Ligand code: SF4
Ligand code: SF4
């Protein structure tokens with residue numbers, strides 16, 4: 006089937022975090038471990054006019070991200086035990102929980118915060134693209150969750166054809182580092198200029 | 199820059215383990231004698247967590263009935279009798295008349311609600327002072343016996359008006375909540391004191407009908423696909439889920455090219471997602487901006503004179519009701535002909551903080567880009583003069599002729615409804631006396647002194663104060679009612695309310711005030727039908743997923759037993775179980791309302807039923823198309839911009855006949871602002887439904903309880919992001935962490951409502967429960983809750 010990836014329609018993301026909590030429900034991750042995360046950016050300031058009027062230039066957006074199952078997965082390259090593999094079939098990057106020794110180098114290496122360290126099991130884990138559900142014909146949980154349908158998945162080639170080639174928004178690391186398999190329609194305030 | 203700092207830069211991540219743990223340690227663990235269930239449950243939960251989420255036996259489609267405006271499909275994946283994960287609606291028909299009903303973040307956490315180790319597990323009776331939260335396990339038999347005898351004793355001693363079922367909304371949108379059970383039982387044993395209205399849109403519910411004759415001033419949300427300009431005034435459907443499909447339609451409206459403006463003291467999630475522009479405004483001053491918009495629309499001749507002439511009373515001097523001088527017209531007020539104050543944008547800017555030029559621009563756009571929808575949220579009517587806000591929006595809709603037109607919007611309270619099912623439990627309360635729900639504490643303290651001026655109806659005088667309170671799946675007893683410290687004192691005095699029964703899932707702040715505390719069930723543990731607020735063309739089947747855990751029981755079954763003790767079981771149940779009620783609702787809906795409604799089996803199989811309509815419902819279309827045959831339900835049969843009924847009440851300062859700005863107590867013009875310089879508002883937080891789910895760790899992680907403060911106000915007080923602060927006024931004081939953010943207007947502080955009141959030894963709340971700071975002073979006309987009208991000061995803790 007070739008490399009799969011996520012499409013995030015950030016322009017309509019309302020920051021509800023349903024995707025993130027649904028992912029926790031599926032993966033039973035404790036507080037502090039989030040295979041999918043929703044980040045907030047808020048900036049701007051206010052000025053009072055002489056007559057009391059308030060003017061502002063406030064900008065804000067949310068951004069939902071999990072693991073990008075990258076072409077050049079920095080996590081994989083950093084792992085000393087070989088616990089991280091990338092599937093030949095669909096490019097999904099997974100951490101084998103049997104092998105992971107908890108070195109946490111992947112956590113430092115990944116620029117997106119993908120791998121998450123579990124202090125109880127002393128292992129790192131991350132989004133596996135819900136392959137166990139996909140094999141049963143279900144969509145990944147986050148995709149099936151978003152109330153606005155802001156998350157899609159599929160062949161990255163097709164997604165890029167459909168939605169373009171944006172892989173980076175304001176504040177996000179350069180896609181040249183890991184070549185992430187993500188396509189984004191940025192929020193109006195998140196476009197790189 | 200390293201790649202790490204790149205991401206950290208953007209991702210000023212709010213998911214902080216530290217702060218969450220700090221909070222969970224602060225919540226008092228209730229003292230329960232003989233607490234055996236907890237360990238079992240925790241073991242069970244651990245066990246269940248080992249189970250793989252991708253192995254299941256069956257999927258059960260059910261529905262939560264808490265008090266959000268939406269209603270969504272919850273699919274429980276069950277393995278060996280244990281819910282292992284939840285999913286939601288997966289249908290993607292693309293047909294806009296059957297929108298997907300996907301759960302929000304609250305719904306994705308339901309498994310944790312069901313298996314939370316703090317679930318109440320068996321009935322208990324109070325053993326310490328009332329409110330101390332000390333309880334002892336009792337048998338169901340004892341609980342039933344005690345309640346039955348107290349219901350009788352208090353009824354006999356004080357009369358039925360002493361018995362009260364408090365406003366509660368934890369299980370309000372199904373067929374058989376605890377409140378329904380209580381009311382039926384009390385009705386057949388002599389009756390109870392009624393309440394009217396609600397805490398959500400209380401001022402609006404009373405005010406809007408003076409303009410339109412009804413609260414059904416809304417249109418179905420698919421009508422917005424035809425709007426070209428949308429103003430969301432204090433409405434935040436992204437977080438508070440006004441209606442599950444609403445956001446979908448709003449997004450489609452945006453895609454269709456509608457320009458969307460959000461007017462709100464906060465840059466809400468709704469503003470982030472939908473708004474072309476955010477207009478910050480000071481709380482309680484909305485009507486100043488509305489007045490100025492009206493002024494511009496009139497003076498620039500952008501108003502729809504033909505509409506006003508034909509459909510409205512009171513716009514100008516030639517359309518006044520008999521006996522009222524023409525100087526009292528809306529136009530005359532806006533031009534300042536009587537008071538000498540023209541309601542110019544410059545006049546409004548000083549009050550509300552919206553620049554005059556911006557007010558002009560929005561007024562012009564609203565009057566000229568047609569059709570336009572001015573949709574009002576209810577936050578701004580939970581204010582001292584909330585009635586004005588609701589009628590003020592309707593006034594603008596009329597000035598611009600946007601009423602009764604596809605893609606327009608009549609504003610006002612904005613209910614709409616065109617589909618229904620049969621509710622099989624009915625009762626008739628022999629007591630006709632009713633109070634406004636917000637004044638229940640007054641009816642405890644001084645019920646017998648209440649008069650029509652307090653909103654007492656159905657009687658001239660109550661024969662007794664409230665002596666018995668049922669509080670079923672609600673937190674209004676302490677947490678959600680205004681002025682917690684005052685309410686606490688009242689309830690602690692056992693001579694006043696003599697007996698309190700609470701049913702709930704958890705030891706909430708209200709539950710701590712129970713004399714008898716009953717462990718209720720979650721929706722997973724019972725049959726039901728979930729109905730959205732009156733903004734949705736669908737109903738959802740609530741299938742029973744698992745048997746009740748522990749000794750938890752459905753209120754209906756419990757009250758059937760209490761009825762049995764009182765010798766009225768047959769009258770109470772009419773021979774029906776809960777499942778019978780659900781089946782009866784379906785059968786009778788098919789027979790009495792809608793023959794195309796599915797059978798019980800079909801409904802259960804599909805999990806959801808959409809009522810199909812060919813076109814959007816447009817509020818007041820019938821009246822606008824043919825006024826003669828379809829008059830408005832007002833005294834004049836027209837839209838009453840000027841209400842003669844209000845005029846005749848003769849309290850023109852606080853209850854004006856036209857909507858207008860009234861300078862608010864504890865608003866920005868109140869001299870008290872010298873002492874308490876910040877206006878405090880609250881909002882419906884995305885991770886709670888009112889106070890429900892406050893104790894859920896994943897949701898606290900997703901959206902922490904914290905106060906929003908503008909950088910300007912924070913800096914003045916030496917407060918930094920994440921600092922713990924004390925917030926106080928003359929009514930109370932609380933501690934809370936601060937989020938310093940430009941997403942809130944300078945001069946305004948915002949605390950998400952619904953956090954569970956958690957006092958320390960000195961009685962100061964540790965959790966940020968906003969109602970320690972709110973006031974019980976009711977709005978003038980509706981006697982409703984002004985809980986977003988507060989002045990406070992903040993200092994570093
Ligand atoms: S996003 Fe991070 S964890 Fe995922 S593949 Fe890329 S480098 Fe690895
Ligand atoms: S694909 Fe599955 S594991 Fe990955 S973020 Fe989505 S829900 Fe979580």
Ligand code: SF4
Nearest residue numbers: 018019021022024151
């Ligand atoms: S569920 Fe959708 S809208 Fe909500 S935070 Fe995730 S991506 Fe954004």
